[in-house]
Amino acid sequence: MRHQGRITRWKDDQGFGFITPDGGGEPVFVHIKSFASRRLRPSEQDVVTYTLGAGERGPQALKVSYPGERRPASRPRRAGGNGTAGLLFAGVFLGFIAVAVMLGKLPLGVAGLYGLASLLTWLVYWKDKCAAQKEARRTPEKTLHLLALIGGWPGAMAAQQILRHKSIKGSFRFVFWLTVIANCAVLGWLLSPGGAAVLGLIAALGR
Structure with missing residues:
Protein backbone atom coordinates (compact mmCIF):
# COMPACT_ATOMS: atom_id res chain seq x y z
CA MET A 1 0.00 0.00 0.00
CA ARG A 2 1.35 3.40 -0.99
CA HIS A 3 1.09 6.45 1.22
CA THR A 20 4.92 13.82 7.49
CA PRO A 21 1.99 11.71 6.20
CA ASP A 22 -1.02 13.44 4.70
CA GLY A 23 -3.76 13.58 7.30
CA GLY A 24 -1.26 13.76 10.15
CA GLY A 25 0.65 11.21 12.13
CA GLU A 26 4.21 10.65 13.28
CA PRO A 27 6.93 11.68 10.79
CA VAL A 28 8.47 8.74 8.94
CA PHE A 29 12.24 8.41 8.50
CA VAL A 30 13.49 8.41 4.89
CA HIS A 31 16.97 7.86 3.45
CA ILE A 32 18.24 9.05 0.10
CA LYS A 33 18.73 5.41 -0.96
CA SER A 34 14.97 4.84 -0.70
CA PHE A 35 14.17 7.19 -3.59
CA ALA A 36 13.26 5.36 -6.77
CA SER A 37 14.88 8.03 -8.93
CA ARG A 38 17.99 10.10 -8.28
CA ARG A 39 17.20 12.64 -11.01
CA LEU A 40 15.60 14.97 -8.47
CA ARG A 41 17.31 15.86 -5.22
CA PRO A 42 14.92 15.76 -2.24
CA SER A 43 14.03 19.05 -0.59
CA GLU A 44 11.77 20.18 2.23
CA GLN A 45 8.09 20.60 1.29
CA ASP A 46 8.33 18.11 -1.59
CA VAL A 47 5.23 15.92 -1.91
CA VAL A 48 6.14 12.24 -2.25
CA THR A 49 4.53 8.81 -2.23
CA TYR A 50 6.05 5.81 -0.47
CA THR A 51 5.55 2.40 1.07
CA LEU A 52 6.21 1.66 4.73
CA GLY A 53 8.89 -0.69 5.94
CA ALA A 54 10.92 -1.38 9.08
CA GLY A 55 14.26 0.29 9.64
CA GLU A 56 16.77 0.66 12.45
CA ARG A 57 14.97 3.81 13.58
CA GLY A 58 11.48 2.34 13.39
CA PRO A 59 9.04 2.86 10.50
CA GLN A 60 10.88 3.90 7.35
CA ALA A 61 9.69 5.13 3.98
CA LEU A 62 10.68 2.87 1.07
CA LYS A 63 10.29 3.07 -2.72
CA VAL A 64 9.85 6.84 -2.47
CA SER A 65 8.83 8.70 -5.62
CA TYR A 66 7.35 12.01 -6.68
CA PRO A 67 3.79 12.01 -8.05
CA GLY A 68 4.42 11.99 -11.78
CA GLU A 69 8.16 12.24 -10.98
CA ARG A 70 7.92 16.03 -11.10
CA ARG A 71 8.58 18.51 -8.35
CA PRO A 72 5.92 21.26 -7.96
CA ALA A 73 6.80 24.07 -10.34
CA SER A 74 5.38 26.73 -8.00
CA ARG A 75 8.14 26.24 -5.44
CA PRO A 76 11.64 27.14 -6.63
CA ARG A 77 14.44 24.79 -5.76
CA ARG A 78 16.48 26.20 -2.90
CA ALA A 79 19.91 27.24 -4.01
CA GLY A 80 22.77 26.24 -1.78
CA GLY A 81 26.49 26.56 -1.53
CA ASN A 82 28.80 28.92 -3.30
CA GLY A 83 27.35 28.28 -6.75
CA THR A 84 29.14 29.25 -9.92
CA ALA A 85 30.38 32.45 -8.28
CA GLY A 86 32.24 30.43 -5.65
CA LEU A 87 33.89 28.20 -8.23
CA LEU A 88 34.87 31.25 -10.27
CA PHE A 89 36.32 32.95 -7.21
CA ALA A 90 38.38 29.87 -6.34
CA GLY A 91 39.62 29.57 -9.95
CA VAL A 92 40.58 33.24 -10.14
CA PHE A 93 42.37 32.97 -6.80
CA LEU A 94 44.45 29.97 -7.90
CA GLY A 95 45.23 31.78 -11.15
CA PHE A 96 46.42 34.77 -9.10
CA ILE A 97 48.69 32.47 -7.06
CA ALA A 98 50.19 31.06 -10.26
CA VAL A 99 50.87 34.55 -11.66
CA ALA A 100 52.41 35.68 -8.36
CA VAL A 101 54.77 32.69 -8.43
CA MET A 102 55.78 33.37 -12.05
CA LEU A 103 56.51 37.01 -11.18
CA GLY A 104 58.62 35.98 -8.23
CA LYS A 105 56.23 37.49 -5.68
CA LEU A 106 55.61 34.14 -4.01
CA PRO A 107 57.78 31.02 -3.74
CA LEU A 108 56.72 27.90 -5.62
CA GLY A 109 56.11 26.19 -2.30
CA VAL A 110 53.11 28.43 -1.62
CA ALA A 111 51.44 27.34 -4.86
CA GLY A 112 52.25 23.74 -4.01
CA LEU A 113 50.69 24.17 -0.57
CA TYR A 114 47.43 25.49 -2.03
CA GLY A 115 47.34 22.74 -4.64
CA LEU A 116 48.00 19.86 -2.23
CA ALA A 117 45.75 21.29 0.48
CA SER A 118 42.89 21.76 -2.00
CA LEU A 119 43.25 18.21 -3.31
CA LEU A 120 43.35 16.79 0.22
CA THR A 121 40.34 18.88 1.24
CA TRP A 122 38.35 17.68 -1.78
CA LEU A 123 39.10 14.06 -0.86
CA VAL A 124 38.10 14.61 2.78
CA TYR A 125 34.81 16.23 1.69
CA TRP A 126 34.16 13.29 -0.64
CA LYS A 127 34.88 10.81 2.16
CA ASP A 128 32.58 12.71 4.53
CA LYS A 129 29.83 12.80 1.90
CA CYS A 130 30.04 9.02 1.50
CA ALA A 131 29.98 8.57 5.28
CA ALA A 132 26.88 10.76 5.55
CA GLN A 133 25.05 8.69 2.95
CA LYS A 134 25.99 5.45 4.72
CA GLU A 135 25.31 6.93 8.18
CA ALA A 136 28.90 6.07 9.12
CA ARG A 137 31.37 8.00 11.26
CA ARG A 138 31.70 11.58 10.02
CA THR A 139 34.69 13.88 9.66
CA PRO A 140 34.57 16.58 12.39
CA GLU A 141 33.67 20.02 11.07
CA LYS A 142 36.70 21.51 12.81
CA THR A 143 38.90 19.29 10.62
CA LEU A 144 37.22 20.62 7.47
CA HIS A 145 37.70 24.20 8.72
CA LEU A 146 41.36 23.58 9.54
CA LEU A 147 42.00 22.24 6.04
CA ALA A 148 40.33 25.33 4.57
CA LEU A 149 42.36 27.62 6.81
CA ILE A 150 45.74 26.22 5.75
CA GLY A 151 44.93 26.73 2.07
CA GLY A 152 42.47 24.03 1.08
CA TRP A 153 39.46 26.33 0.77
CA PRO A 154 39.49 26.39 -3.06
CA GLY A 155 39.11 22.61 -2.99
CA ALA A 156 36.40 22.96 -0.35
CA MET A 157 34.47 25.39 -2.56
CA ALA A 158 34.65 22.98 -5.47
CA ALA A 159 33.52 20.08 -3.27
CA GLN A 160 30.63 22.06 -1.79
CA GLN A 161 29.29 22.89 -5.23
CA ILE A 162 30.07 19.75 -7.21
CA LEU A 163 29.47 17.20 -4.44
CA ARG A 164 26.66 19.30 -2.93
CA HIS A 165 28.10 18.74 0.53
CA LYS A 166 28.23 21.22 3.42
CA SER A 167 26.67 23.82 1.14
CA ILE A 168 23.53 24.73 3.09
CA LYS A 169 24.19 24.62 6.85
CA GLY A 170 24.41 28.26 7.89
CA SER A 171 26.68 27.90 10.93
CA PHE A 172 29.18 25.80 9.01
CA ARG A 173 29.30 28.22 6.09
CA PHE A 174 29.77 31.21 8.38
CA VAL A 175 32.89 29.68 9.95
CA PHE A 176 34.06 28.47 6.53
CA TRP A 177 34.02 32.00 5.14
CA LEU A 178 35.93 33.21 8.19
CA THR A 179 38.68 30.69 7.33
CA VAL A 180 38.73 31.94 3.73
CA ILE A 181 39.08 35.55 4.88
CA ALA A 182 41.80 34.63 7.38
CA ASN A 183 43.76 32.67 4.79
CA CYS A 184 43.52 35.48 2.24
CA ALA A 185 44.63 37.99 4.91
CA VAL A 186 47.75 35.94 5.62
CA LEU A 187 48.47 35.71 1.90
CA GLY A 188 48.04 39.47 1.57
CA TRP A 189 50.56 39.98 4.36
CA LEU A 190 53.05 37.64 2.63
CA LEU A 191 52.81 39.88 -0.45
CA SER A 192 53.54 42.99 1.64
CA PRO A 193 57.11 44.26 2.15
CA GLY A 194 57.18 42.79 5.66
CA GLY A 195 55.93 39.43 4.52
CA ALA A 196 58.31 39.40 1.56
CA ALA A 197 61.21 40.00 3.97
CA VAL A 198 60.12 37.04 6.09
CA LEU A 199 59.83 34.81 3.02
CA GLY A 200 63.29 35.92 1.92
CA LEU A 201 64.75 35.10 5.31
CA ILE A 202 63.12 31.66 5.30
CA ALA A 203 64.45 31.01 1.79
CA ALA A 204 67.98 32.07 2.88
CA LEU A 205 67.89 29.79 5.91
CA GLY A 206 66.77 26.90 3.76
CA ARG A 207 69.78 27.10 1.47
Whole structure:
Protein backbone atom coordinates (compact mmCIF):
# COMPACT_ATOMS: atom_id res chain seq x y z
CA MET A 1 0.00 0.00 0.00
CA ARG A 2 1.35 3.40 -0.99
CA HIS A 3 1.09 6.45 1.22
CA GLN A 4 1.49 10.12 0.43
CA GLY A 5 3.12 12.82 2.51
CA ARG A 6 5.38 15.84 2.49
CA ILE A 7 9.08 16.04 3.34
CA THR A 8 9.11 18.28 6.39
CA ARG A 9 12.76 17.80 7.36
CA TRP A 10 15.67 17.09 5.05
CA LYS A 11 19.41 17.11 5.75
CA ASP A 12 20.91 17.20 2.29
CA ASP A 13 24.51 16.87 3.47
CA GLN A 14 23.64 13.69 5.39
CA GLY A 15 21.15 12.25 2.91
CA PHE A 16 18.16 11.67 5.14
CA GLY A 17 15.06 13.34 6.52
CA PHE A 18 11.46 12.82 7.59
CA ILE A 19 8.12 12.65 5.80
CA THR A 20 4.92 13.82 7.49
CA PRO A 21 1.99 11.71 6.20
CA ASP A 22 -1.02 13.44 4.70
CA GLY A 23 -3.76 13.58 7.30
CA GLY A 24 -1.26 13.76 10.15
CA GLY A 25 0.65 11.21 12.13
CA GLU A 26 4.21 10.65 13.28
CA PRO A 27 6.93 11.68 10.79
CA VAL A 28 8.47 8.74 8.94
CA PHE A 29 12.24 8.41 8.50
CA VAL A 30 13.49 8.41 4.89
CA HIS A 31 16.97 7.86 3.45
CA ILE A 32 18.24 9.05 0.10
CA LYS A 33 18.73 5.41 -0.96
CA SER A 34 14.97 4.84 -0.70
CA PHE A 35 14.17 7.19 -3.59
CA ALA A 36 13.26 5.36 -6.77
CA SER A 37 14.88 8.03 -8.93
CA ARG A 38 17.99 10.10 -8.28
CA ARG A 39 17.20 12.64 -11.01
CA LEU A 40 15.60 14.97 -8.47
CA ARG A 41 17.31 15.86 -5.22
CA PRO A 42 14.92 15.76 -2.24
CA SER A 43 14.03 19.05 -0.59
CA GLU A 44 11.77 20.18 2.23
CA GLN A 45 8.09 20.60 1.29
CA ASP A 46 8.33 18.11 -1.59
CA VAL A 47 5.23 15.92 -1.91
CA VAL A 48 6.14 12.24 -2.25
CA THR A 49 4.53 8.81 -2.23
CA TYR A 50 6.05 5.81 -0.47
CA THR A 51 5.55 2.40 1.07
CA LEU A 52 6.21 1.66 4.73
CA GLY A 53 8.89 -0.69 5.94
CA ALA A 54 10.92 -1.38 9.08
CA GLY A 55 14.26 0.29 9.64
CA GLU A 56 16.77 0.66 12.45
CA ARG A 57 14.97 3.81 13.58
CA GLY A 58 11.48 2.34 13.39
CA PRO A 59 9.04 2.86 10.50
CA GLN A 60 10.88 3.90 7.35
CA ALA A 61 9.69 5.13 3.98
CA LEU A 62 10.68 2.87 1.07
CA LYS A 63 10.29 3.07 -2.72
CA VAL A 64 9.85 6.84 -2.47
CA SER A 65 8.83 8.70 -5.62
CA TYR A 66 7.35 12.01 -6.68
CA PRO A 67 3.79 12.01 -8.05
CA GLY A 68 4.42 11.99 -11.78
CA GLU A 69 8.16 12.24 -10.98
CA ARG A 70 7.92 16.03 -11.10
CA ARG A 71 8.58 18.51 -8.35
CA PRO A 72 5.92 21.26 -7.96
CA ALA A 73 6.80 24.07 -10.34
CA SER A 74 5.38 26.73 -8.00
CA ARG A 75 8.14 26.24 -5.44
CA PRO A 76 11.64 27.14 -6.63
CA ARG A 77 14.44 24.79 -5.76
CA ARG A 78 16.48 26.20 -2.90
CA ALA A 79 19.91 27.24 -4.01
CA GLY A 80 22.77 26.24 -1.78
CA GLY A 81 26.49 26.56 -1.53
CA ASN A 82 28.80 28.92 -3.30
CA GLY A 83 27.35 28.28 -6.75
CA THR A 84 29.14 29.25 -9.92
CA ALA A 85 30.38 32.45 -8.28
CA GLY A 86 32.24 30.43 -5.65
CA LEU A 87 33.89 28.20 -8.23
CA LEU A 88 34.87 31.25 -10.27
CA PHE A 89 36.32 32.95 -7.21
CA ALA A 90 38.38 29.87 -6.34
CA GLY A 91 39.62 29.57 -9.95
CA VAL A 92 40.58 33.24 -10.14
CA PHE A 93 42.37 32.97 -6.80
CA LEU A 94 44.45 29.97 -7.90
CA GLY A 95 45.23 31.78 -11.15
CA PHE A 96 46.42 34.77 -9.10
CA ILE A 97 48.69 32.47 -7.06
CA ALA A 98 50.19 31.06 -10.26
CA VAL A 99 50.87 34.55 -11.66
CA ALA A 100 52.41 35.68 -8.36
CA VAL A 101 54.77 32.69 -8.43
CA MET A 102 55.78 33.37 -12.05
CA LEU A 103 56.51 37.01 -11.18
CA GLY A 104 58.62 35.98 -8.23
CA LYS A 105 56.23 37.49 -5.68
CA LEU A 106 55.61 34.14 -4.01
CA PRO A 107 57.78 31.02 -3.74
CA LEU A 108 56.72 27.90 -5.62
CA GLY A 109 56.11 26.19 -2.30
CA VAL A 110 53.11 28.43 -1.62
CA ALA A 111 51.44 27.34 -4.86
CA GLY A 112 52.25 23.74 -4.01
CA LEU A 113 50.69 24.17 -0.57
CA TYR A 114 47.43 25.49 -2.03
CA GLY A 115 47.34 22.74 -4.64
CA LEU A 116 48.00 19.86 -2.23
CA ALA A 117 45.75 21.29 0.48
CA SER A 118 42.89 21.76 -2.00
CA LEU A 119 43.25 18.21 -3.31
CA LEU A 120 43.35 16.79 0.22
CA THR A 121 40.34 18.88 1.24
CA TRP A 122 38.35 17.68 -1.78
CA LEU A 123 39.10 14.06 -0.86
CA VAL A 124 38.10 14.61 2.78
CA TYR A 125 34.81 16.23 1.69
CA TRP A 126 34.16 13.29 -0.64
CA LYS A 127 34.88 10.81 2.16
CA ASP A 128 32.58 12.71 4.53
CA LYS A 129 29.83 12.80 1.90
CA CYS A 130 30.04 9.02 1.50
CA ALA A 131 29.98 8.57 5.28
CA ALA A 132 26.88 10.76 5.55
CA GLN A 133 25.05 8.69 2.95
CA LYS A 134 25.99 5.45 4.72
CA GLU A 135 25.31 6.93 8.18
CA ALA A 136 28.90 6.07 9.12
CA ARG A 137 31.37 8.00 11.26
CA ARG A 138 31.70 11.58 10.02
CA THR A 139 34.69 13.88 9.66
CA PRO A 140 34.57 16.58 12.39
CA GLU A 141 33.67 20.02 11.07
CA LYS A 142 36.70 21.51 12.81
CA THR A 143 38.90 19.29 10.62
CA LEU A 144 37.22 20.62 7.47
CA HIS A 145 37.70 24.20 8.72
CA LEU A 146 41.36 23.58 9.54
CA LEU A 147 42.00 22.24 6.04
CA ALA A 148 40.33 25.33 4.57
CA LEU A 149 42.36 27.62 6.81
CA ILE A 150 45.74 26.22 5.75
CA GLY A 151 44.93 26.73 2.07
CA GLY A 152 42.47 24.03 1.08
CA TRP A 153 39.46 26.33 0.77
CA PRO A 154 39.49 26.39 -3.06
CA GLY A 155 39.11 22.61 -2.99
CA ALA A 156 36.40 22.96 -0.35
CA MET A 157 34.47 25.39 -2.56
CA ALA A 158 34.65 22.98 -5.47
CA ALA A 159 33.52 20.08 -3.27
CA GLN A 160 30.63 22.06 -1.79
CA GLN A 161 29.29 22.89 -5.23
CA ILE A 162 30.07 19.75 -7.21
CA LEU A 163 29.47 17.20 -4.44
CA ARG A 164 26.66 19.30 -2.93
CA HIS A 165 28.10 18.74 0.53
CA LYS A 166 28.23 21.22 3.42
CA SER A 167 26.67 23.82 1.14
CA ILE A 168 23.53 24.73 3.09
CA LYS A 169 24.19 24.62 6.85
CA GLY A 170 24.41 28.26 7.89
CA SER A 171 26.68 27.90 10.93
CA PHE A 172 29.18 25.80 9.01
CA ARG A 173 29.30 28.22 6.09
CA PHE A 174 29.77 31.21 8.38
CA VAL A 175 32.89 29.68 9.95
CA PHE A 176 34.06 28.47 6.53
CA TRP A 177 34.02 32.00 5.14
CA LEU A 178 35.93 33.21 8.19
CA THR A 179 38.68 30.69 7.33
CA VAL A 180 38.73 31.94 3.73
CA ILE A 181 39.08 35.55 4.88
CA ALA A 182 41.80 34.63 7.38
CA ASN A 183 43.76 32.67 4.79
CA CYS A 184 43.52 35.48 2.24
CA ALA A 185 44.63 37.99 4.91
CA VAL A 186 47.75 35.94 5.62
CA LEU A 187 48.47 35.71 1.90
CA GLY A 188 48.04 39.47 1.57
CA TRP A 189 50.56 39.98 4.36
CA LEU A 190 53.05 37.64 2.63
CA LEU A 191 52.81 39.88 -0.45
CA SER A 192 53.54 42.99 1.64
CA PRO A 193 57.11 44.26 2.15
CA GLY A 194 57.18 42.79 5.66
CA GLY A 195 55.93 39.43 4.52
CA ALA A 196 58.31 39.40 1.56
CA ALA A 197 61.21 40.00 3.97
CA VAL A 198 60.12 37.04 6.09
CA LEU A 199 59.83 34.81 3.02
CA GLY A 200 63.29 35.92 1.92
CA LEU A 201 64.75 35.10 5.31
CA ILE A 202 63.12 31.66 5.30
CA ALA A 203 64.45 31.01 1.79
CA ALA A 204 67.98 32.07 2.88
CA LEU A 205 67.89 29.79 5.91
CA GLY A 206 66.77 26.90 3.76
CA ARG A 207 69.78 27.10 1.47
